[in-house]
Amino acid sequence: MLDAAPNRPDLPAEIARRRTFAIISHPDAGKTTLTEKFLLYGGAIQMAGQVRAKGEARRTRSDFMKMEQDRGISVSASAMSFDFKTFRFNLVDTPGHSDFSEDTYRTLTAVDAAVMVIDGAKGVESQTKKLFEVCRLRDLPIFTFCNKMDRESRDTFEIIDEIQENLAIDVTPASWPIGMGRDFLGCYDLIHDRLELMDRADRNKVAETIEIKGLDDPKLAEHVSAHLLVQLQEEVEMARELLPTLDPQAVLEGHMTPIWFGSAINSFGVKELMDGIGEYGPEPQPQSAEPRQISPEETKVSGFVFKVQANMDPKHRDRVAFVRLASGHFRRGMKLTHVRSKKPMAVSNPVLFLAADRELAEEAWAGDIIGIPNHGQLRIGDTLTEGETLKVTGIPSFAPELLQGVRAGDPMKAKHLEKALMQFAEEGAAKVFKPMIGSGFIVGVVGALQFEVLGSRIELEYGLPVRFEPSQFTSARWVTGPKAAVDKLINANKQHIGHDNDGDVVYLTRLQWDIDRVIRDYPDVTLSATKEMM
Ligand code: GDP
Numbered sequence: 081m082l083d084a085a086p087n088r089p090d091l092p093a094e095i096a097r098r099r100t101f102a103i104i105s106h107p108d109a110g111k112t113t114l115t116e117k118f119l120l121y122g123g124a125i126q127m128a129g130q131v132r133a134k135g136e137a138r139r140t141r142s143d144f145m146k147m148e149q150d151r152g153i154s155v156s157a158s159a160m161s162f163d164f165k166t167f168r169f170n171l172v173d174t175p176g177h178s179d180f181s182e183d184t185y186r187t188l189t190a191v192d193a194a195v196m197v198i199d200g201a202k203g204v205e206s207q208t209k210k211l212f213e214v215c216r217l218r219d220l221p222i223f224t225f226c227n228k229m230d231r232e233s234r235d236t237f238e239i240i241d242e243i244q245e246n247l248a249i250d251v252t253p254a255s256w257p258i259g260m261g262r263d264f265l266g267c268y269d270l271i272h273d274r275l276e277l278m279d280r281a282d283r284n285k286v287a288e289t290i291e292i293k294g295l296d297d298p299k300l301a302e303h304v305s306a307h308l309l310v311q312l313q314e315e316v317e318m319a320r321e322l323l324p325t326l327d328p329q330a331v332l333e334g335h336m337t338p339i340w341f342g343s344a345i346n347s348f349g350v351k352e353l354m355d356g357i358g359e360y361g362p363e364p365q366p367q368s369a370e371p372r373q374i375s376p377e378e379t380k381v382s383g384f385v386f387k388v389q390a391n392m393d394p395k396h397r398d399r400v401a402f403v404r405l406a407s408g409h410f411r412r413g414m415k416l417t418h419v420r421s422k423k424p425m426a427v428s429n430p431v432l433f434l435a436a437d438r439e440l441a442e443e444a445w446a447g448d449i450i451g452i453p454n455h456g457q458l459r460i461g462d463t464l465t466e467g468e469t470l471k472v473t474g475i476p477s478f479a480p481e482l483l484q485g486v487r488a489g490d491p492m493k494a495k496h497l498e499k500a501l502m503q504f505a506e507e508g509a510a511k512v513f514k515p516m517i518g519s520g521f522i523v524g525v526v527g528a529l530q531f532e533v534l535g536s537r538i539e540l541e542y543g544l545p546v547r548f549e550p551s552q553f554t555s556a557r558w559v560t561g562p563k564a565a566v567d568k569l570i571n572a573n574k575q576h577i578g579h580d581n582d583g584d585v586v587y588l589t590r591l592q593w594d595i596d597r598v599i600r601d602y603p604d605v606t607l608s609a610t611k612e613m614m
Contacts, residue, residue: 091363091377092409098447099361100170100404101223102188104212105197106205110227113344114197115160118171121351122162159402159449161432167358170449174211182478182526183387183508185214186460189475190386190404190449192362193221195353196337197344200226200233200260204246212247218474219334221362222249225353230278230343232261236315240323240339250336252326254356255349256316257341259308267341267349268295268312270319271326271356275303278348331360364447367406369463370471374406376446381408381416382465383450384472385458388507390541399507400431400451401458406472410444416464418457419471425464427452460508461612479609480511480524483553483588484531487520489545497521500542505581510534513556513578513586516570522551522578522588553588557595557607565604573598584611 105111160171174187188194194215198208215222226239233239240251255267255276266277275290292299295313304312330336338356342349364376367384374382387402410430418425431451432441444450452458461475488497501521505512511524525531531548538546556578559566566585570577576594578586587607589595598607 092445094168094409094445095376095447096363097166098168098170098364098445099193099357100172100191100364100447100449101193101195101357101361102172102174102191103195103197104174104208104215106199106202106207109197109199109202109205109208110344111197114195114225114227114350115171115173117344117347117350118164118169118354119160119162120347121354122164122169159451161448164354165358168448169354169357170447172449184211185478186386186475186508188214188218188220190402191220192365192447193223193357195357196222196224197227198224198239198243200228200239200341201231203234203239203242209246216334221331221334221360222337223353223357223361224251224337224339225344225349226339226341227344229257229260229341229349230264230280230346233257236341237319243337243339249334250324250330252324252336252338253319253341254326254338255340255342255352256312256319258304258312263308264343265304265308267352268316269352270316275300276349276352277303278343278346280346326360328360332362364406364445368473369406370473372470374470374472376407378407379409380466380468381410381414382406382463382468382470383410383416384464384475385460385462386475388458388460390503390507398453399456399458399503400453401462403450403452403458403464405444405446405448405450407446408466409446410441410448410450412442414466417467419463419465419469420459421457422469423457425457429453456503456506459506473612476610476612477508477511478526479556479558481526481555482528482531483513483522483524483551483555484548485520485551486523487547487549489547493544494519496542496544497538497546500538500544502581504534504537509537511556512581513588515578515588516574517577522553523548524556552590554591555589556586557589557609558611559585559587559605559607561602561605565602569598569602569605 103111103114162169172187172191174184196208196212198204224243236257240253243251254271255269257267258265264278266275269276273294275292277288277290279288290303295316300309324336326338327336331338338360340349340353340356344350366376367374383403383405385401385403388399390399412430413426413428415424415426430441432444441450463470463472488494501512504510510530513522513524515522523534535546535548538544559569570585576588578588580586587598595607598605
């Protein structure tokens with residue numbers, strides 16, 4: 081139990097009702113469709129389809145957005161808040177493409193749980209697995225939704241086995257599908273012993289729930305054909321014998337995932353999944369920070385920036401910093417301290433992301449995501465408090481795996497290019513290094529597609545055509561150590577040295593051999609592949 085120190089009251093009900101989560105999935109599994117249905121049940125939109133329609137209206141605006149559409153990937157992440165029953169859900173969108181792993185990683189630092197969507201015919205796919213591993217690093221509770229049950233899908237036991245074996249997590253069925261493909265009727269709800277029947281005629285209609293008294297209830301025969309009923313009874317009996325039962329504590333610890341079967345496009349199984357997230361999902365969790373951890377119930381407000389998005393509105397050259405509130409009750413107009421610069425900051429126009437629309441936030445609580453428009457003061461990893469010097473930890477920057485030189489198409493525009501690059505570096509869209517020797521910049525990314533995205537954004541948002549060119553370097557390491565040792569390394573290896581957008585020294589490498597040589601020759605210097613965002 082928490083002690084009742086003045087700054088540690090019980091968790092306020094407003095915080096306790098919050099569930100902040102992300103959806104992870106392989107492209108095409110149904111993340112967008114499921115998001116729409118969440119919003120539908122959350123009462124945030126009247127009719128499903130609006131998220132997409134809205135998205136398309138937005139996308140026509142620019143080539144960059146068009147690229148997003150053509151490739152079927154979502155480059156920009158956003159957050160959405162909506163109420164469901166007594167809960168307030170905050171859904172943080174993760175960029176879907178594998179090329180954006182770093183961005184995704186940081187997004188997952190802002191949530192307390194994840195929904196894993198898999199396609200019932202395909203099971204665990206490569207991207208699901210990667211994202212799952214990231215969730216595991218933080219022991220995030222996972223809720224699984226097996227989608228597209230209205231199509232021919234795999235055997236239920238096979239799907240569950242595959243998740244258990246591939247992801248090394250216990251799986252407990254929260255529902256059990258009845259029939260599949262064209263014969264898919266609905267599910268037997270194993271938590272509440274209810275029958276949930278899918279309505280194929282109206283895709284937006286809430287499924288019909290039929291109260292029954294267990295699997296022997298004669299009422300079942302009125303809804304389920306004899307052979308499907310026998311199959312259901314046998315399978316559920318087997319599942320109850322062979323598979324673990326729901327253990328809420330194991331779910332919270334990330335060792336067990338409950339699985340629901342459904343069809344997002346038919347709005348089926350979604351409500352049950354949402355009930356599950358509400359009932360078994362975690363409340364806002366404590367946040368690791370230096371020199372001490374932050375608890376959500378602390379009366380003082382604190383939060384951290386996990387994402388910065390520039391030029392969301394091309395008419396205004398503003399940036400929005402996405403802040404996850406770690407503690408307290410935030411009210412509009414509050415003065416917070418920007419810990420990195422030690423400067424006060426009046427947060428007068430925060431934005432709450434209510435179902436795809438930006439809306440002014442009058443108040444927010446620990447667990448919520450707010451957007452703070454700013455002119456570049458707020459960077460990824462920054463902490464905001466009511467004065468205390470706290471630094472949220474665990475938001476790393478990764479060494480890029482691909483490097484290219486970049487030049488402005490028009491050499492007179494080099495200064496403009498520098499400004500654009502610095503902005504994208506601060507946004508976390510790429511690493512930018514200024515080599516000590518030579519002109520131009522080196523841009524580093526984790527996935528090749530990021531070069532394309534960066535190129536089109538610089539052209540679109542700054543009117544600057546750019547050229548990428550091959551670089552002799554393949555990776556970079558941040559250099560730290562005693563000043564004398566670092567200076568010695570720099571002076572003897574100028575052709576390998578660059579500075580990142582914070583001015584920190586990096587060692588640009590061609591081969592692993594370069595790194596080995598530095599380790600051997602400069603034992604006092606440390607080379608690292610990650611840097612904590614400062
Ligand atoms: P995302 O890439 O994960 O966001 O996937 P989408 O939500 O865009 O869905 C990919 C495709 O699968 C789309 O054509 C959807 O209409 C379709 N889809 C989504 N859910 C279902 C479902 O429950 N059943 C069927 N048959 N198709 C679905």
